[in-house]
Structure formats: structure tokens, C-alpha cells
Amino acid sequence: MTTAFKQIRFSGLLVLWLIALMVFAVRAPAFFTLANFTSVLQFSTLLALVTLGQTLVILTGGGGIDLSVGGIVSLSGLAIASLIKAGTPALVAGIAGVVFGGILGSINGFLITRLRLLPLIVTLGTYYAYNGLALALTGGAPISGLPASFGLLGQDAVLAIPLHTWFLVAPIFLVMLFTLNQTPLGRWIYAVGSNEKAARLVGLPVDAIRLGAYALSGVLAALAGLVADSWLLSARPNIGDNLELLSLTATLLGGTSIFGGSGGLAGSLAAVLFFTSLQAGLQMLNVNSIWQLGLVGMFLIGSVLMDRIIRNAEPK
Amino acid sequence: MNWKQWLFGRRELTLALACVAVAAFFQFLSPYFLTADNLTTILRNSVELLLVSLGITFVLATAGIDIAVGGALGICAIFVGWSVQGGWPLPVVVLIGPLIGTGLGLVSATLIVQGKIPPIIATLGLFGVYRAAIFLLLGGSWISGLPDTLGPVVNPTIAGIPLTAIYILFFYFLGWVVIRWVPLGIAIRATGGNERAARLSGISVGGTKFFVYGFTGLLVGFAAFLYVARYRNVETSTGGLIALDAIVASVLGGTSVLGGKANLLGTMFGVLLVRLLQNGFVLIGVPSLWEQVITGALLIGVLILDAWAERRSPNYTRWLATR
Numbered sequence A: 001m002t003t004a005f006k007q008i009r010f011s012g013l014l015v016l017w018l019i020a021l022m023v024f025a026v027r028a029p030a031f032f033t034l035a036n037f038t039s040v041l042q043f044s045t046l047l048a049l050v051t052l053g054q055t056l057v058i059l060t061g062g063g064g065i066d067l068s069v070g071g072i073v074s075l076s077g078l079a080i081a082s083l084i085k086a087g088t089p090a091l092v093a094g095i096a097g098v099v100f101g102g103i104l105g106s107i108n109g110f111l112i113t114r115l116r117l118l119p120l121i122v123t124l125g126t127y128y129a130y131n132g133l134a135l136a137l138t139g140g141a142p143i144s145g146l147p148a149s150f151g152l153l154g155q156d157a158v159l160a161i162p163l164h165t166w167f168l169v170a171p172i173f174l175v176m177l178f179t180l181n182q183t184p185l186g187r188w189i190y191a192v193g194s195n196e197k198a199a200r201l202v203g204l205p206v207d208a209i210r211l212g213a214y215a216l217s218g219v220l221a222a223l224a225g226l227v228a229d230s231w232l233l234s235a236r237p238n239i240g241d242n243l244e245l246l247s248l249t250a251t252l253l254g255g256t257s258i259f260g261g262s263g264g265l266a267g268s269l270a271a272v273l274f275f276t277s278l279q280a281g282l283q284m285l286n287v288n289s290i291w292q293l294g295l296v297g298m299f300l301i302g303s304v305l306m307d308r309i310i311r312n313a314e315p316k
Numbered sequence B: 001m002n003w004k005q006w007l008f009g010r011r012e013l014t015l016a017l018a019c020v021a022v023a024a025f026f027q028f029l030s031p032y033f034l035t036a037d038n039l040t041t042i043l044r045n046s047v048e049l050l051l052v053s054l055g056i057t058f059v060l061a062t063a064g065i066d067i068a069v070g071g072a073l074g075i076c077a078i079f080v081g082w083s084v085q086g087g088w089p090l091p092v093v094v095l096i097g098p099l100i101g102t103g104l105g106l107v108s109a110t111l112i113v114q115g116k117i118p119p120i121i122a123t124l125g126l127f128g129v130y131r132a133a134i135f136l137l138l139g140g141s142w143i144s145g146l147p148d149t150l151g152p153v154v155n156p157t158i159a160g161i162p163l164t165a166i167y168i169l170f171f172y173f174l175g176w177v178v179i180r181w182v183p184l185g186i187a188i189r190a191t192g193g194n195e196r197a198a199r200l201s202g203i204s205v206g207g208t209k210f211f212v213y214g215f216t217g218l219l220v221g222f223a224a225f226l227y228v229a230r231y232r233n234v235e236t237s238t239g240g241l242i243a244l245d246a247i248v249a250s251v252l253g254g255t256s257v258l259g260g261k262a263n264l265l266g267t268m269f270g271v272l273l274v275r276l277l278q279n280g281f282v283l284i285g286v287p288s289l290w291e292q293v294i295t296g297a298l299l300i301g302v303l304i305l306d307a308w309a310e311r312r313s314p315n316y317t318r319w320l321a322t323r
Helices: A003-027 A034-059 A068-086 A088-111 A118-140 A147-154 A165-184 A185-196 A198-200 A206-233 A242-251 A266-283 A289-311 B003-008 B012-030 B036-061 B067-085 B090-112 B121-138 B165-182 B183-193 B193-198 B204-229 B242-252 B265-282 B288-312 B312-322
Strands: none
Touching: A003 A034, A003 A118, A003 B003, A003 B183, A034 A185, A034 A206, A034 A242, A034 B288, A068 A088, A068 A206, A068 A242, A068 B183, A088 A118, A088 A206, A088 A289, A088 B067, A118 B242, A147 A165, A147 B193, A165 A185, A165 A206, A185 A198, A185 A206, A198 B288, A206 B003, A206 B036, A242 A289, A242 B067, A242 B121, A266 A289, A266 B003, A289 B183, A289 B242, B012 B265, B036 B183, B036 B204, B036 B265, B067 B090, B067 B121, B067 B204, B067 B242, B067 B288, B090 B121, B090 B204, B165 B183, B165 B265, B183 B193, B193 B204, B242 B265, B242 B288, B265 B288
16 A cells, blocks of 8 residues: 555545534534543543454455454453352453453454355354344343442543553554564564465465454453443443444544555554544434444445545556 | 265255254154144245345355345335335335335445445445434334235235245246356356456456346345235334345355355255244244344354365365465
């Protein structure tokens, strides 16, 4: 991807964001308060964590996509909550839940890399299986009544920035960004995504890298489930609904190519912040949340279409 | 040909055996399973899925996918419901579903062919848009208590065969003619088998895709018509999980998600097996919330079995050697 293309891409997102902010400035001045800034970040964590995983999966190419992330968020959230209800210390329950999420993600990765099944069909299957399990195991009712002390991670903020932004999103983003841009592993990931055959021929562990991406996507989704539990002090079986659509859209809107091998995490994070500020603003304007779903669907199609148009306009 | 090849070589036969085995299993656990009443229920529940799966089989054969069919079915059903409510002339009521369905299918095709968007992205995006549209059109309330104007079109029987079954068989016959006897059928399989090669040999790949998504839309629209005719109401959740069910049924039937293969008879048996399982689990007391889990696991299970069977076939060794 050329820099010119990246710039157009990024400024397009910026323009969208500015338009949204201008609308909110006129219609909902309360949008520009410190409290709302905190709440936008509060909302963004779930999507940000899931999107970082989604971006990594898509970057490694081979038709990589993870439609099951929402189900993993819900299921691991439920696992953590039931462990805590059973008297497990919060830290142990959190770690167990994250490992559980990693296992769910590894199941995807195993089926895709070992059995050479299509990622989209595998994760479509696990999307229904995981979401369905979350609903079936709870009968659709949330597990509530977690101890208030458990809310520390999800509810407290320092300097108007939520704790989970400080301790989860920011460090994970920086570590992943550093790994992708400054380490051999990062180079490998881009290489695997842009030309699988060449990557295999030079001896890169293509399958291990992809398996790792799916596992990490599961881990990040489980962290999102943990944050949701701590924030709401309850685990909802449908907390992860639509996160696959949102994370996929944020990834593609942020400039990562659906075919893998080009793009990055910074764009994805910018798109996540765009989405969550849009969400918060629309909520203030009392716009039904079902509209957001339609809007996100259009963004998804629109961003890939824009990709095509810009690419075609670019001199070869 | 040894007995194993004879038994497992034909997908339809394997599936028919699987259906018998599943039926026997559930009959053992619940004596109600194999009653005429329950079998009728299973067939009735298969009507929409049979039509949608036929379309999905075509889409998968071109190496595409369409997960917006559920949303499209909901939208078509709303328009059919309104036309019944408004007392529009019968031909309009019959045609409005398929017309709108075809239109929606062509929208998918335009994005995929003209916009060069991968089918999963285009249809996932459309699914979000359609779900919002359903909410907008229904305004949060259901269309219910529709008059039985459509009864005479779907309920009568000819020589003991319900008209609905004849409609479905007609579409399957049409699909079979297309895939087996018409150049378009070769174009469909060629597009899915190797798109580049198909293009180079002069096949209109874009036109072929327009056909499969449009045809799927037509079937979805007709399924919506049959749905409204039988249930006489439309809810916001109408069509919900049908995309998954249809993909599972097609894959069960031996249609490859990698494209290039279509097995219509297999799809029919696939639908039957999916619905037998879903019905049986409810009968033996598994809450219906588990349906999603069972269907999702079924999809993964079939894919694993297929991959395993392929690995044992001589073709796989040959395929590995070319990599």
C-alpha cells in the first residue's frame, strides 16, 4: 500500500469523524463534556480489544476472518462470572476466563490451519455455536450480583480515562503495534498475509502464525468479556452481539485490506474511536440503536467500495 | 466397486441412510417422533428452507456465500403481508415477494460483481442494513391476523400432493435443468472451480454471479410468500437463522464451500436431516435455545468429516503434490 493511499484513507476517516462531531456540536452540545469523553472511552474498550484481534487475523491473510468474536466475548464473560459466583478469587477467575477464550479461538485456528477449512465458514459455524451456547447455558438470563469490589477494573477512571483503557487497551495496543512494526515477527505476519506461497518457500511458520492470530483474537475477546463483567457487575449472554460486524467494519474502515498483508492497527483503533463517538452521539440524539446497525452495515460496504475506487484511480 | 464405495460414494445415499439412522435414534427415545403428525410438521417446517437452500447451493457452487438471505426473507415477507392486508389483486400478491427478492439479490450481485467486494463482506453488510430496514418497515410491531386470501393458492392438493410441494419440486427441477442441461450450469461450476480459467475461456463470470444471486433472491421471495400464506403473520425475527440452516443443508448435501460442485438432491436430503435433528432434539426435551448450538456444531462436524474423507482419497495426495 502506498503512502498516498494511506493518507487518502486516513483523511477520509477524519472527515467522517469531523462531520459527525459538527452534527453533535449543533444538536447535542452535551457531547463535548469531560464526562462524555470518559464514557466514549468506556464504551470503546470492548470494541477496541475485539478489533485489535480481528485486525491481526485479517492481516495474516488466507481469507482470514473471525466471525465468532462476539460469541467468545459472551461465553468467556459468563465463564468468569460463574467462577466468581462460585467463590473463585477474581484474579484467578479472570485468568481462567482469558485462557478459556484463548482455547475457543484456538479451536477456530486449529480447524483452519490443520484441516485447511475456509476461515469464513469455520467461524460462521463457531459464531452460531458460541453465541448459541451462551444463550442455551443461561436460558437467556444474565448472571448478575457480582461483588462491587470486582467493579474496580470496569468502572473506575483516573484522570478521566477509564482504568481498562490505561491497563488493557493502551498497553496491548502499544505492544502489538511495536511487534508488528519493529520486530521480525511483525514482518513475518505481513509476509504471510501478502504472499502465502512465498512465505512458505522461505520457511516461515505460516500455520503457526495464523493459529496464533486466532488464539490471540480469542484471548482479546475474553478480556473484553472480563471488562464487560466488571463494568456491569453481571454477565449478559448477548453482550457480544454484533461485535463481529462492528470489529470487521472498524478493521476495514481503518484501512486493512480484507485480503490480508496490508494495513495496520492504528487505523483500526481510529475507526473504533470514530464508531464509539458516533454511538455515544446518536444515543444522545435518541436515535434507535437499530439504526446504528444499518449504518455500520453501510460503512462496511462503503469502506471496501472506497478501497476499490481509490486503488483504481491510483496510477499503476 | 466394493461395498464401501457403493454405500458412501453417493452423497444422497449416505444422507438418506443418515436420516434413517437419526429417525431410528429419536424414535427409540420418543415414541411420538415417527407419527404421521410429527413427520408432517417436519416437512412443513422444511418448506422455506428447501427453497432458500436451493439458492444457497447455487451461490456456494460459484464459490460465493450469501448470509443476507434471512434479512431479505424478512423484508419480502413484510411486503407480502402488506399486500394481503391491503387486499391487492392475487397476481400482485403472488409476484411481489419474488420480485422484491430478486431485486435484493441483484443488489448483492451488483456489490459483488461491479464493486468487487468479497461476498461475505457484501452480504454481512447488507444483513445489517436489512435488519435495520425490517425494524423501520415494521415500526416495532408485528403484522398479524392476516386474512386467509392465500389459502387457495397453497393449500389444495393435486393427486394427494400438496401444491406447496409441487412448487418446491418445480423449482428443484428448474435448478436441475439449469445445472445439468444448460450451458449456464457449466458456467456456474466453472466460475466456482476456477474463476480465472472460466474468465479466460470466455465465460461471463459476472453474468453468472448475477444469475445465482438473483435466482437466490427469487427463491427467497417465494419462500417469504409461502411463509406468509401459511403463518399469516410477520415478525421482526422472521427469517432469522435461515442463512445458517441453508448453508449447513447445502454443505451436508455435498456442495463444496470452495465452489465448483453442486448437488441438488443432496441439498434436499440435507434440509431433511437438519430439520429431523432440530425436531428430534426438541422432542426428547432439549430446550429450543440449543438449536443454534446443534446446527453450528453440525456445520463444523460435516466440514471435519469431509476434510477427513478427502484426505484419504487419492485426489488429495495429488492436490498436495501441486502445492
